[in-house]
Amino acid sequence: MIVYFSGTGNSLAIARQIGEALGEQTMPLHQAVQADLSSEKVVGLVYPSYYFNAPEPVLRMVKELRINSGAYVFIIIPCGAQTGRAIWSVTKILKEKGVEVAYCHKIRVPDCSAIGFGRNPNEQAWKFERFAPRMEQIVSDLKARKHAHHFGGWSLAGWLCALPWMQKKTLPLLQPAVHADKCVGCGTCKRVCKQGNISLVEAAGRTQPLAVIGDHCAQCLSCVHFCPQQAVEIAGKPTLRERQYHHPKVKVADMVH
Ligand SMILES: Cc1cc2nc3c(=O)[nH]c(=O)nc-3n(C[C@H](O)[C@H](O)[C@H](O)COP(=O)(O)O)c2cc1C
Structure with missing residues (x-):
């Protein structure tokens, strides 16, 4: 089962692409919390990074997901550029539930928040082509049930921006x-x-x-x-x-x- 949270469709499209490649169904996260995923052998989480963290509803709902500790669990983050703590914070929540994340990766896509800063997200469509080989690699890794953690680079600014007091600002x-x-x-x-x-x-x-x-x-x-x-x-x-x-x-x- 590939579970996604998406506002402008990047995460949804990537979840679908992975789902088709792995022969897995896709489901929005708020439906997945109502479902029982404990019999799923593969659980993928696809959600964007917001303010260098996972979106607040993702952090809240992942706590409620019922996932088998033996499942092959992975996280894929579509983002403009920087994931910050978006993978780390969900990995931590899952670990507290006894679930290990086997594989994680970010993939760069047009940044829908650019509109709020006077820029045009459509001008970033080049990212689809540029990062297509990365997406192919991710899909092939997932098919091979690889274990690998790519946290998407580290930046002090990213981690500071994800702190709760900074998020308020x-x-x-x-x-x-x-x-x-x-x-x-x-x-x-x-x-x-x-x-x-x-x-x-x-x-x-x-x-x-x-x-x-x-x-x-x-x-x-x-x-x-x-x-x-x-x-x-x-x-x-x-x-x-x-x-x-x-x-x-x-x-x-x-x-x-
Ligand atoms: C509120 C908000 C905050 C965002 N913060 C970040 C960020 O910190 N780093 C980043 O690389 N992209 C950031 N983005 C861009 C999104 O991660 C990107 O557009 C993503 O593809 C959105 O996924 P969706 O199309 O599935 O909604 C942000 C977008 C929004 C709406």
Whole structure:
């Protein structure tokens, strides 16, 4: 079973690619916590790095996963560049549950957070081609059930940024908010939000409902990148259509759970 957490589809597409190669099914993490994975002989975890760590929902949900200690367990991290503690912190949680991670690797992909820093994630599509041989190597290692830990390089800045007090400072940088004048109440953001954190409300003076983001946003940026009206913005800056990104093989329907 290949379990994934994905906001803009990179992790989903990689989970699928690995799943097809290994003959394993794929499942979103929040469904996997409801399932019993203890009879699975292979369990792969595919999730991005956020702020040089695993996303908060991943850290929370991995604690609840039921995995057999004899399973071949691996972690693959799609990321813009740096994993920081993203592999280490989940490996530690699994170890505390008696589960050893046999193999881990990062793979560089377009960075969906670039939109929040005034850059275009689509301009990083070159990474797919550049790192295709790395992906092939990973798949071949996994088929051979290799044991190898590639922590993806070490940087002091990465580790410092993953510390809880530092995260408090950086989290507001990528906090999405709905621009009421642009929102047409289509509900796409609500459908792709795997946190169930977006509601559609009736508001005075509006003919269509308004999307409202609640207070447990994981900052996966699904809502920002999939909104057909570019109505979900980061830090009050307009979202440009050409900077909206999702993995080319992943559509809205794939993100709806
Ligand atoms: C909130 C946030 C924080 C991120 N932090 C990092 C980071 O620390 N290092 C990095 O290399 N990429 C970072 N990224 C980029 C993601 O890891 C990358 O876009 C990943 O492919 C997203 O996976 P997804 O498409 O499955 O959602 C961040 C993305 C987001 C949304």
